[in-house]
Amino acid sequence: xxxxxxxxxxxxxxxxxxxxxxxxxxxxxxxxxxxxxxxxxxxxxxxxxxxxxxxxxxxxxxxxxxxxxxxxxxxxxxxxxxxxxxxxxxxxxxxxxxxxxxxxxxxxxxxxxxxxxxxxxxxxxxxxxxxxxxxxxxxxxxxxxxxxxxxxxxxxxxxxxxxxxxxxxxxxxxxxxxxxxxxxxxxxxxxxxxxxxxxxxxxxxxxxxxxxxxxxxxxxx
Amino acid sequence: xxxxxxxxxxxxxxxxxxxxxxxxxxxxxxxxxxxxxxxxxxxxxxxxxxxxxxxxxxxxxxxxxxxxxxxxxxxxxxxxxxxxxxxxxxxxxxxxxxxxxxxxxxxxxxxxxxxxxxxxxxxxxxxxxxxxxxxxxxxxxxxxxxxxxxxxxxxxxxxxxxxxxxxxxxxxxxxxxxxxxxxxxxxxxxxxxxxxxxxxxxxxxxxxxxxxxxxxxxxxxxxxxxxxxxxxxxxxxxxxxxxxxxxxxxxxxxxxxxx
Numbered sequence: 001x002x003x004x005x006x007x008x009x010x011x012x013x014x015x016x017x018x019x020x021x022x023x024x025x026x027x028x029x030x031x032x033x034x035x036x037x038x039x040x041x042x043x044x045x046x047x048x049x050x051x052x053x054x055x056x057x058x059x060x061x062x063x064x065x066x067x068x069x070x071x072x073x074x075x076x077x078x079x080x081x082x083x084x085x086x087x088x089x090x091x092x093x094x095x096x097x098x099x100x101x102x103x104x105x106x107x108x109x110x111x112x113x114x115x116x117x118x119x120x121x122x123x124x125x126x127x128x129x130x131x132x133x134x135x136x137x138x139x140x141x142x143x144x145x146x147x148x149x150x151x152x153x154x155x156x157x158x159x160x161x162x163x164x165x166x167x168x169x170x171x172x173x174x175x176x177x178x179x180x181x182x183x184x185x186x187x188x189x190x191x192x193x194x195x196x197x198x199x200x201x202x203x204x205x206x207x208x209x210x211x212x213x214x215x216x217x218x219x220x221x
Numbered sequence: 222x223x224x225x226x227x228x229x230x231x232x233x234x235x236x237x238x239x240x241x242x243x244x245x246x247x248x249x250x251x252x253x254x255x256x257x258x259x260x261x262x263x264x265x266x267x268x269x270x271x272x273x274x275x276x277x278x279x280x281x282x283x284x285x286x287x288x289x290x291x292x293x294x295x296x297x298x299x300x301x302x303x304x305x306x307x308x309x310x311x312x313x314x315x316x317x318x319x320x321x322x323x324x325x326x327x328x329x330x331x332x333x334x335x336x337x338x339x340x341x342x343x344x345x346x347x348x349x350x351x352x353x354x355x356x357x358x359x360x361x362x363x364x365x366x367x368x369x370x371x372x373x374x375x376x377x378x379x380x381x382x383x384x385x386x387x388x389x390x391x392x393x394x395x396x397x398x399x400x401x402x403x404x405x406x407x408x409x410x411x412x413x414x415x416x417x418x419x420x421x422x423x424x425x426x427x428x429x430x431x432x433x434x435x436x437x438x439x440x441x442x443x444x445x446x447x448x449x450x451x452x453x454x455x456x457x458x459x460x461x462x463x464x465x466x467x468x469x470x471x472x473x474x475x476x477x478x479x480x
């Protein structure tokens with residue numbers, strides 16, 4: 001039977017905390033950028049303007065198709081040559097995650113907007129609200145409630161995918177742990193702790209997601 | 222005085238002619254009820270008047286001002302500020318379309334606040350006024366999902382009254398109601414009539430129609446087949462089409478009673 005010795009974790013606890021902090025930072029920036037871009041793209045795609053819808057459609061298809069790991073490596077190694085951008089591992093991870101997330105968010109936003117029944121919109125139009133007022137007062141408030149659970153799931157996915165930044169030697173949670181495992185020879189304790197850390201990081205998001213489900217959602221805000 | 226004037230209106234959905242030359246004038250203060258089979262074009266007519274659909278030919282005017290006109294060669298041309306027009310023409314939908322994310326009060330207050338720049342307290346006072354008339358003042362702070370069908374019905378009416386429209390378009394507002402509740406809505410409509418409201422109402426309820434209508438219009442296959450006061454139309458229909466429609470309705474009623 002393996003002799004568990006978690007003292008190594010305690011001794012190096014700041015490595016985990018710091019790694020988790022970097023993981024959270026990557027996630028935070030990716031969520032902010034990805035959400036903003038995704039909302040713009042999603043609303044643009046819902047608008048009935050052809051020259052806007054088409055390129056946005058291509059963008060979404062592209063980044064839905066690209067595996068995040070491929071994107072990460074491509075930006076890091078090919079980016080400087082093809083695009084002339086030279087990003088650190090950290091910002092490469094943020095960019096790759098933001099691009100992927102924005103495509104998913106755009107789809108969530110589009111389907112959320114589409115899920116508002118046309119009668120709801122017509123009710124506003126016949127009262128005299130114009131398109132923008134209808135969007136502001138009826139479409140957004142109703143669709144946002146539908147978007148929130150899938151958006152939170154995507155944020156969880158983004159947090160987990162940030163572990164891929166370890167291949168670019170970004171000292172986020174996983175890579176920090178890997179380095180520690182190499183010198184301490186106690187991978188079992190270390191990777192088990194890493195797993196626990198991810199669970200703890202994700203848990204608040206999942207609990208939040210649950211809050212927004214169920215019939216109560218009209219009363220929440 | 223003619224308030225709403227519909228002249229020679231045609232509406233196509235692809236190959237389907239939904240409206241084929243509708244001519245109808247509605248006097249100020251008059252209640253006109255439109256009857257007819259489903260698919261006859263009743264709802265289409267209301268949607269055209271409320272500018273939710275473009276007409277393909279003809280014209281619609283309110284108070285003598287042309288709102289929209291079209292001919293076969295020209296695309297339909299909307300001649301007024303549509304947002305302003307909408308505040309003068311209220312519409313209640315068959316499915317009511319109450320906004321579920323807003324309380325009853327907030328459903329009522331949105332349009333006046335956003336469009337008329339009414340202050341919150343004024344809008345609130347007016348909303349309470351109307352809700353009191355509709356006898357649902359105790360539901361003001363409830364969300365729509367907590368209300369019954371009959372109550373939602375009155376909220377929908379109240380919401381369209383908030384903009385003080387000159388004419389109300391009601392699309393089968395009794396269709397979702399229990400038979401007993403039809404009487405309740407009848408009372409509300411009767412009050413509106415007394416207050417001088419002009420109304421264009423679609424219904425399948427002949428009892429409802431005969432109670433509220435000044436004139437009844439029978440629509441069939443996109444055409445107005447008969448127009449007249451309810452007693453005339455229901456007791457002595459002139460055309461075979463109206464006779465067969467009324468017969469069908471009566472048969473349905475008798476069958477319903479026997480079961």
